[in-house]
Amino acid sequence: MPVYFLLTEAHGPDRIKIGRAKSVEARRRALQTGNPDLLKLVGYIKSKDDVRLEADLHREFHDKRGDLGEWFHLEPADILPVLQRFHGAAFVGKTSNAFAITGHDKDGIPEFVGVWEWGDLSHEDCCPFCGCLGGLHFQEASWMYHCLACDALTNFEEDESEPPEA
Known part of the structure; x- marks a missing residue:
């Protein structure tokens, strides 16, 4: 299952959600419902061990965690090196x-x-x-x-x- 990175350019600093879903686009649409801020796909990584990868990424960015669970105070430039580490299994939005x-x-x-x-x-x-x-x-x-x-x-x-x- 893919591990995705969704960006919201809300009022204030950018926030990126790190999560996992069978269908990244369906998950983006579901999160967009009722959200006044546009959600944009930064990228995703196809993984056979998505639970572990998501947990590892949450730990990696722990110091940037916001007050909304899986949302982190990150910019797309912070995510690109993560995507590049996974080369052929990673996709940009x-x-x-x-x-x-x-x-x-x-x-x-x-x-x-x-x-x-x-x-x-x-x-x-x-x-x-x-x-x-x-x-x-x-x-x-x-x-x-x-x-x-x-x-x-x-x-x-x-x-x-x-x-x-x-």
């Missing part, structure tokens, strides 16, 4: 418009919104299709980039906003 072009660099190469709202992650760090921190791997045989988590295959030459059908 990706932006819905990761492929939107924001402009072009001095060589005319398009610049994109990016995968993660809170940091600049390249496609080598993070799959823009599924958010896996395993990143995309270049395959010389096909001259394309491949994600091991979602099986996306791309050469970045076309406007691709959805991963290929499995």
Whole structure:
């Protein structure tokens, strides 16, 4: 079961909930009900021992625990190193418009919104299709980039906003 990190940018310091759920999005929606502050998915880690992982993370951030149980006074930047420790089993809460072009660099190469709202992650760090921190791997045989988590295959030459059908 995934261990998730949900952010609320409430009045005051950011707070992040560290919890676990079978469906992270269903849990986010359930917590959002009745909550006036928008909840955003920072990321999650797929784990076979989610109970232990959640408890370990609660201990790791014990000194940042707020007064609301599983909510901690953390920022997304505090969570990124945790997600990176779990590499291919960790996913960031990706932006819905990761492929939107924001402009072009001095060589005319398009610049994109990016995968993660809170940091600049390249496609080598993070799959823009599924958010896996395993990143995309270049395959010389096909001259394309491949994600091991979602099986996306791309050469970045076309406007691709959805991963290929499995």
